[in-house]
Amino acid sequence: MSRPSDAALLELKNLLGPKGFSMDDDVLAQHNAEARGKFYGKAEIILFPARTDEVAKAVAICAAYDIAIVPQGGNTGRCGGAVADQGQVILNLKRMNKITDLDGRDFTVTVEAGAILKSIHDAAATHDLLFPLSLGAEGSCQIGGNLATNAGGLNVIRYGNTRDLVLGLEVVLPDGSIWDGLSKLRKDNTGYDLRHLFIGAEGTLGIITKATLKLFPQPKHIATAWVAVPTPDAALDLLALARRDSGDAIAAFELMSSFAHDTSVTHLPNITRPLASNTDWHVLIELTSSRPGDDLNTLLIDILDTAMTAGFATDATVVQSDAQRKNLWAIREGIPEAQGFEGASIKHDVSVPVSKVPDLLTRGMTAAKDLIPGIRPCPFGHVGDGNIHFNFSQPTDMAKPDYLARWEDLNRVIHDIVTDLGGSISAEHGIGRLKRDELAHYASAEKMKLLRAIKTAIDPDDRLNPGKVI
Ligand SMILES: Cc1cc2nc3c(=O)[nH]c(=O)nc-3n(C[C@H](O)[C@H](O)[C@H](O)COP(=O)(O)OP(=O)(O)OC[C@H]3O[C@@H](n4cnc5c(N)ncnc54)[C@H](O)[C@@H]3O)c2cc1C
Structure with a gap:
């Protein structure tokens, strides 16, 4: 598609004024970029409306000139959803921040x-x-x-x-x-x-x-612990125990493989290893309460004592300061960044029923190792929601391009297992451009028909974010 006509650009410029419009190369480079570097946008114009009526009028102008619009927020998405093709206009909402x-x-x-x-x-x-x-x-x-x-x-x-x-x-x-x-x-x-x-x-x-x-x-009390668990099954036992014994006060329950933990601890600056002992799996658990007088630390210690007696956990530490809590969250949240130090990675953001997480991990890691010998699984995620970021780092002796060439093969293997377990190929990051073909592959004909019918009913001319999702 060619660039929007001069007449369309003039109308948009007149509507939005100098602050509401940019064709500057540096500005465009920033907004055309996509975090994973898998896609690169080609928009030549970006709009920054300041009010709803300006958005509405800009959309009407684009409709009149048959210009497609890509809405954009902070451009942090992981699926290429905010990437614009040639001839399309990015409409970024950053000035509407009240x-x-x-x-x-x-x-x-x-x-x-x-x-x-x-x-x-x-x-x-x-x-x-x-x-x-x-x-x-x-x-x-x-x-x-x-x-x-x-x-x-x-x-x-x-x-x-x-x-x-x-x-x-x-x-x-x-x-x-x-x-x-x-x-x-x-x-x-x-x-x-x-x-x-x-x-x-x-x-x-x-x-x-x-x-x-x-x-x-607002929570007034927070208790956070790092726990060594022998298996994902044991993590689920700990989760069930903690849900029951805390009166459902769990605010977060994150599972990490030892590879994910070690990667963060090794590569990130200013990180302290939480436990001296070695374990195959780690859990970060957090309880919160807004009730005055609650003693969540004692409650969490009691839960962990019970878990250790039952064999659900082998070691644990409950944080005593905000700095210690920040250290634990830095390990968990730093995994994607730290994984970059281990070479190329192929990632999956998937979910299964919580009870099926152990099956997913066992089957997925085995199948991936069969497909690409030497591959290094790096699973972690919000296991309390059945959501695993099933990442895989490249074998140490494989060239990066050779590994990335296997992206689709590995996707197929993992997504087949996820589907077999009644799961979803996108738990929280969406579909965008990255998983559009995967959605079409795995969704039922009835679902695709309904999705297309909704799109056609609301956007019959395919003007909003064409080529994404469906
Ligand atoms: C370090 C990091 C950690 C993350 N962790 C998580 C996590 O734990 N859980 C999770 O769910 N996600 C996570 N994400 C993904 C995160 O949810 C998305 O990046 C974020 O929600 C997208 O917001 P954005 O403003 O950047 O949108 P963008 O990236 O700009 O856009 C994302 C999509 O939304 C559309 N869009 C944007 N604004 C609008 C609007 N106003 N109206 C209509 N459509 C719009 C775009 O067209 C695009 O399709 C993480 C991302 C990063 C970078």
């Missing part, structure tokens, strides 16, 4: 879509409240991107996915009209729940411009 209403009685906050996730945490905290969506990119991703990808993150076991945290949305539709679905209602059974169409749609159905989100009491 927090417009924080309500301590409704326990809600209303925000513009370009608000950085961390800024919502900070705003809630000043009112002694919590917005619980938490993930590694929270300092740069926007809530609009989190909504569009239905992000998961570290606290899903307690609070649910982004989808579970939303009461209402405002969305600009592909023809430039605005659907005002902002609402603070907890109960509203008036027909199809439209907000859920746009959450997880990755910008293919509408541009999210505002959202009303749920807030929760």
